[in-house]
Amino acid sequence: MAKVVVITSGKGGVGKTTSCASIGTALAMQGHRTVLIDFDVGLRNLDLVMGCERRVVYDLINITTGEAKLSQALIRDKRVDNLYMLPASQTRDKDALTFEGIELVINELKQEFDFILCDSPAGIERGAVMAMYFADEAIVVTNPEVSSVRDSDRIIGLLDSKTRRAEQGESVRTCLLVTRYDPERVEHADMMSVQDIEEILAIPLSGVIPESQAVLRASNQGIPVVHDSESDAGQAYMDMAARFLGEDRPMRFIDFERKGLFSRMFGGRR
Numbered sequence: 393m394a395k396v397v398v399i400t401s402g403k404g405g406v407g408k409t410t411s412c413a414s415i416g417t418a419l420a421m422q423g424h425r426t427v428l429i430d431f432d433v434g435l436r437n438l439d440l441v442m443g444c445e446r447r448v449v450y451d452l453i454n455i456t457t458g459e460a461k462l463s464q465a466l467i468r469d470k471r472v473d474n475l476y477m478l479p480a481s482q483t484r485d486k487d488a489l490t491f492e493g494i495e496l497v498i499n500e501l502k503q504e505f506d507f508i509l510c511d512s513p514a515g516i517e518r519g520a521v522m523a524m525y526f527a528d529e530a531i532v533v534t535n536p537e538v539s540s541v542r543d544s545d546r547i548i549g550l551l552d553s554k555t556r557r558a559e560q561g562e563s564v565r566t567c568l569l570v571t572r573y574d575p576e577r578v579e580h581a582d583m584m585s586v587q588d589i590e591e592i593l594a595i596p597l598s599g600v601i602p603e604s605q606a607v608l609r610a611s612n613q614g615i616p617v618v619h620d621s622e623s624d625a626g627q628a629y630m631d632m633a634a635r636f637l638g639e640d641r642p643m644r645f646i647d648f649e650r651k652g653l654f655s656r657m658f659g660g661r662r
């Protein structure tokens with residue numbers, strides 16, 4: 393049975409698109425047929441992070457309006473089998489997307505895929521609600537700072553009220569992914585700790601992704617960071633995807649290790 397999963401946050405720039413690309417890649421690597429849908433109309437970011445921007449011909453809106461068939465718009469990943477993406481429109485008006493249109497697309501994708509990952513736009517308005525409306529599960533992406541946690545709290549409220557499941561009296565299974573975590577700044581009380589965030593949001597923690605230069609490096613190359621198995625962020629996304637599939641893995645990269653002079657001078661790759 394296909395699962396629709398929304399990656400959402402409220403706040404922009406917290407790591408939704410980065411997470412969607414890496415978690416989707418990891419799920420496909422495990423053999424699950426996975427499709428990523430970019431709901432960020434006007435920005436179109438996911439194709440860049442996936443490194444397939446030059447292969448975009450049709451987009452989500454073209455399918456909902458009948459201008460293209462789903463098979464024409466789906467882009468097959470060059471690196472991983474079982475992985476596809478559906479780009480957002482860069483040129484069209486946000487209002488061109490309708491709930492009816494999305495429902496048709498998602499129902500068609502459900503015939504072909506195990507996981508349908510919806511990369512949400514920022515905000516708590518129509519675009520974000522559209523991305524979450526058909527979700528069975530949600531990954532709430534939060535940074536360790538007050539404004540991000542507050543927005544995530546509002547998004548959790550929307551997941552409980554503005555989704556089809558909520559309207560039918562069911563719940564959307566929701567988990568927390570803390571990204572851009574810097575244990576050193578937490579130690580110095582510049583950032584909120586994972587425990588603080590968990591306490592406020594009160595949803596189960598499924599992963600912590602450290603702040604890492606590997607993410608920027610990977611994005612610039614159009615390769616999801618999860619492919620960089622040497623990097624901390626890549627490993628953290630692998631762990632997160634394994635937990636998402638039900639495996640029990642300890643949380644890593646959350647403790648501050650005071651580095652000695654030697655490692656500070658010759659420090660390893662981050």
Ligand SMILES: Nc1ncnc2c1ncn2[C@@H]1O[C@H](COP(=O)(O)OP(=O)(O)O)[C@@H](O)[C@H]1O
Binds near residue numbers: 573
């Ligand atoms: N773990 C991380 N470490 C460092 N930079 C990150 C991390 N996660 C995301 N970023 C950077 O933050 C910016 C916003 O990420 P993005 O995934 O586009 O966020 P969103 O989709 O929520 O707007 C990007 O420049 C991305 O490279």
Ligand SMILES: [Mg+2]
Binds near residue numbers: 437
């Ligand atoms: Mg994004």
